[in-house]
Amino acid sequence: MSEPMKAAVFICRAHGANLVAYRGLMKHPRVGHSEMLPTCCSTGGRNQIQLHLLGRTTQALLVLGCSVSELKKYQDLAALAGIPPTRVAVVPFQIRTAHAAELALARVLDEREAKFPNGAQSDTLLMVGDGISADAAYDQAVAEGLKVARMATDDVNWNEARLTGGRGNFILEAGEVMHQFGLALLSFDLIVEVDRMCFGEGDTVVALAGGEECLHSFVSELESALSKGGNVYAVVQETPFSGDGEILYRDLQLRGVVFLRASEIEVAGGSVTVNDEHLGCPLRIKVGDLVTIRSSRPEMSDSVLEAFGMPSSRRPVGLVPGDSGMPGISLCGSAFSAHHEGDPAGMARATVASLVKIISSPLPRVPLASIEKDRCSLCLTCLRVCPYGAPFLSGGEMSISAEKCQGCGMCLALCPSAAINMPPTDLRAEVGGTKIGGGLK
Amino acid sequence: MVVLGGGPAGLACAAELAERGVSVALLEKRDALGGRVQDLACKGVVHCRQCDVCRVHRVRSQVLSSELISVHTNIELEQLERNNGRYRFDLVRPKDAIDLGLCSRCGKCVEACPTGAMTKTAGKIRLDRSACRSIQGLECERCVSVCPVGAIDLFGEEHLSVNGNAVVVSTGSLEFPASEEKRLGHGEIHGVMTSMELESFLEGKREADLGNGKKAAFVLCVGSRSSKIGTPKCSSVCCKYSLRQALTLKEKFPKLSITMFITDWRGLSPDDGLLKELTATDIQVVRSRPAEIVAEDGRPAVRYASDDGIVHQGFDSVVLSVGLVPDLDDDALSQLAIPRDPWGDLKDDHCSDRGIFLAGSCRGPKDIGHCVADGIAAAHLAMKHLEADHE
Numbered sequence: 070m071s072e073p074m075k076a077a078v079f080i081c082r083a084h085g086a087n088l089v090a091y092r093g094l095m096k097h098p099r100v101g102h103s104e105m106l107p108t109c110c111s112t113g114g115r116n117q118i119q120l121h122l123l124g125r126t127t128q129a130l131l132v133l134g135c136s137v138s139e140l141k142k143y144q145d146l147a148a149l150a151g152i153p154p155t156r157v158a159v160v161p162f163q164i165r166t167a168h169a170a171e172l173a174l175a176r177v178l179d180e181r182e183a184k185f186p187n188g189a190q191s192d193t194l195l196m197v198g199d200g201i202s203a204d205a206a207y208d209q210a211v212a213e214g215l216k217v218a219r220m221a222t223d224d225v226n227w228n229e230a231r232l233t234g235g236r237g238n239f240i241l242e243a244g245e246v247m248h249q250f251g252l253a254l255l256s257f258d259l260i261v262e263v264d265r266m267c268f269g270e271g272d273t274v275v276a277l278a279g280g281e282e283c284l285h286s287f288v289s290e291l292e293s294a295l296s297k298g299g300n301v302y303a304v305v306q307e308t309p310f311s312g313d314g315e316i317l318y319r320d321l322q323l324r325g326v327v328f329l330r331a332s333e334i335e336v337a338g339g340s341v342t343v344n345d346e347h348l349g350c351p352l353r354i355k356v357g358d359l360v361t362i363r364s365s366r367p368e369m370s371d372s373v374l375e376a377f378g379m380p381s382s383r384r385p386v387g388l389v390p391g392d393s394g395m396p397g398i399s400l401c402g403s404a405f406s407a408h409h410e411g412d413p414a415g416m417a418r419a420t421v422a423s424l425v426k427i428i429s430s431p432l433p434r435v436p437l438a439s440i441e442k443d444r445c446s447l448c449l450t451c452l453r454v455c456p457y458g459a460p461f462l463s464g465g466e467m468s469i470s471a472e473k474c475q476g477c478g479m480c481l482a483l484c485p486s487a488a489i490n491m492p493p494t495d496l497r498a499e500v501g502g503t504k505i506g507g508g509l510k
Numbered sequence: 511m512v513v514l515g516g517g518p519a520g521l522a523c524a525a526e527l528a529e530r531g532v533s534v535a536l537l538e539k540r541d542a543l544g545g546r547v548q549d550l551a552c553k554g555v556v557h558c559r560q561c562d563v564c565r566v567h568r569v570r571s572q573v574l575s576s577e578l579i580s581v582h583t584n585i586e587l588e589q590l591e592r593n594n595g596r597y598r599f600d601l602v603r604p605k606d607a608i609d610l611g612l613c614s615r616c617g618k619c620v621e622a623c624p625t626g627a628m629t630k631t632a633g634k635i636r637l638d639r640s641a642c643r644s645i646q647g648l649e650c651e652r653c654v655s656v657c658p659v660g661a662i663d664l665f666g667e668e669h670l671s672v673n674g675n676a677v678v679v680s681t682g683s684l685e686f687p688a689s690e691e692k693r694l695g696h697g698e699i700h701g702v703m704t705s706m707e708l709e710s711f712l713e714g715k716r717e718a719d720l721g722n723g724k725k726a727a728f729v730l731c732v733g734s735r736s737s738k739i740g741t742p743k744c745s746s747v748c749c750k751y752s753l754r755q756a757l758t759l760k761e762k763f764p765k766l767s768i769t770m771f772i773t774d775w776r777g778l779s780p781d782d783g784l785l786k787e788l789t790a791t792d793i794q795v796v797r798s799r800p801a802e803i804v805a806e807d808g809r810p811a812v813r814y815a816s817d818d819g820i821v822h823q824g825f826d827s828v829v830l831s832v833g834l835v836p837d838l839d840d841d842a843l844s845q846l847a848i849p850r851d852p853w854g855d856l857k858d859d860h861c862s863d864r865g866i867f868l869a870g871s872c873r874g875p876k877d878i879g880h881c882v883a884d885g886i887a888a889a890h891l892a893m894k895h896l897e898a899d900h901e
């Protein structure tokens with residue numbers, strides 16, 4: 070081939086695109102034309118783009134910082150200038166990384182045949198669960214412009230659910246329900262239940278069976294008991310007041326709440342017996358109101374986790390927010406850790422933010438490294454050195470698995486007959502992709 | 511963007527901002543990034559106990575490899591100005607003591623140095639600043655007088671200034687100085703150490719009287735949950751790290767007897783893995799805050815109240831689990847005029863209107879995981895501010 074293909078890059082400023090991130094891309098040797106437009110998605114902007122495309126100096130079109138819904142219109146524009154739809158891409162304004170832009174550029178300029186049909190890779194995010202974390206994660210995911218499918222826990226019979234495939238093309242089958250998705254986010258919150266029992270006149274006992282997730286209800290119950298008058302007793306196993314909570318704890322004690330430590334209480338005929346071992350003898354309280362606060366994991370959570378290949382005995386990995394240790398599946402809320410999370414909504418947003426990084430460095434759709442069959446001497450060096458086990462021998466020929474290749478370039482460097490090719494953009498992109506939190510795991 | 515402080519929150523915030531294409535200047539007082547985590551040991555050598563220490567090392571390498579983040583370590587703030595919503599930090603940092611352009615590598619300074627602070631490695635002369643007598647304020651400067659080419663300047667300074675549209679403050683907290691709590695005898699009685707010193711023992715950087723057949727004790731809530739000294743807040747970390755430390759020690763020395771003096775378990779739910787692991791060992795847990803530690807035959811002895819009256823018990827080592835206290839004298843914080851709550855922690859009171867965002871344990875005691883999440887959250891707020899600013 071004589072001249073390498075070049076792309077035209079347009080930056081749309083209508084959605085507040087991040088100019089800093091795209092600065093490096095402007096100088097890319099394969100960018101034939103770059104222009105910043107106040108808006109790309111207006112008629113004026115489209116005319117501008119069409120005017121350039123009709124000049125036929127570039128063979129691909131990349132629009133940065135516009136919205137994904139405009140892709141169809143750009144493809145129509147490009148078709149008028151003889152550019153196929155696969156050579157047109159939009160990097161949505163919600164994804165602001167230079168890395169994503171570079172990947173999109175590599176994709177529109179890729180001359181190799183796609184090994185998988187485009188539909189085989191899904192970038193849908195399946196969200197399972199409900200609660201504060203799930204709501205916050207959903208809002209964040211929508212704001213980041215991800216394709217989200219949300220599912221409640223009781224939509225599926227999890228006992229017969231079966232998950233197949235891997236990151237990028239998961240398929241979840243359960244009876245008649247079938248979901249196809251690229252990434253999954255499982256999110257549960259501990260459910261806090263408040264039980265009230267009224268016995269008539271007497272003191273108030275607030276019993277806590279749970280951790281810090283109950284703090285809010287616990288404090289509000291104590292407050293309302295204090296405002297009612299009478300003695301207020303709080304029975305706890307461990308006080309849920311870490312960090313700033315200490316201030317609340319001191320305040321409640323000063324205002325007359327008596328804290329007792331016991332793991333059980335006995336209720337009999339209008340009185341409650343608490344056996345705090347530090348008191349030396351059981352304490353009998355004539356009880357007016359008995360409030361019990363407890364927390365529990367959602368009933369379905371264990372079977373959902375199990376359906377996604379995570380046994381309930383799993384220990385949290387805890388490196389990246391929401392990391393489940395399984396590629397493509399993230400966790401938040403109580404699905405992630407049994408520890409109470411002080412700010413579940415914040416944690417959920419952080420998890421989704423790290424998911425965006427995974428999506429913005431998508432799995433390659435063509436093998437990164439490829440073998441020139443004529444030069445290959447079948448020495449099996451690549452087979453031995455590949456850290457990911459991507460090369461394989463079949464029918465007397467070496468091939469490289471597209472799913473397994475991470476583009477590290479080890480085989481490229483060691484092949485004695487120089488039979489392995491890898492485009493330099495891929496090499497760099499995938500080294501970036503294996504970067505911390507950067508996605509490919 | 512300017513990020514003040516290179517601890518877990520600052521690193522996570524800077525990495526998140528850079529990932530979104532914002533150029534960041536990360537300012538750090540110490541000579542390396544990582545904050546207090548640099549002094550912590552992994553507490554899950556056999557199986558992970560989620561102490562989150564490795565997490566920070568990963569974020570740090572991400573920060574160091576990012577093109578958009580410029581890291582300035584070892585700096586001190588000289589002046590801070592705010593103009594049209596932009597902040598300018600004038601900074602000063604000590605220059606390299608040895609001018610490598612002039613240095614002839616003759617090695618005379620290495621011979622002259624009385625403390626061995628000057629070393630010659632791989633053909634280059636290096637100075638260990640912490641061991642240099644002159645930098646510590648003693649009279650010395652022997653290296654300067656013997657240098658034939660005048661390449662040594664021990665007190666040289668470099669000035670630089672950094673600009674930013676917004677500031678993320680993640681200056682962190684301090685660990686409570688245990689010697690302030692006189693009754694616990696830290697620094698006076700042999701065998702009494704802080705949990706930070708135990709961390710360096712676990713890393714193999716320090717000797718301690720710990721081993722099979724010995725007796726060790728942990729005293730929790732030192733410098734926290736006290737209205738007299740330290741902070742009245744709960745440190746929210748010392749239960750968790752002490753438990754991990756004790757379990758790690760038990761793993762290392764199965765015959766070490768360990769007693770933990772606790773107030774109550776905080777930040778751990780009843781079905782927590784750490785508490786389950788604790789019940790499987792023979793670590794004793796005593797619910798009592800020791801009154802004092804005294805020396806007895808050169809060993810520490812703990813006096814505490816229990817159900818059987820006052821107990822006086824001797825140990826080989828006593829570990830004081832220090833809490834986190836706010837850093838009250840930070841110059842940058844007072845110049846930025848960030849309000850504090852009555853307990854000295856920073857308060858986010860309309861600071862974001864001025865382009866100041868808070869992250870991490872400067873807002874109140876937090877563990878590493880929460881600091882990282884807080885840093886990411888602060889990065890999101892700061893991004894929104896920058897976008898609004900842009901329009």
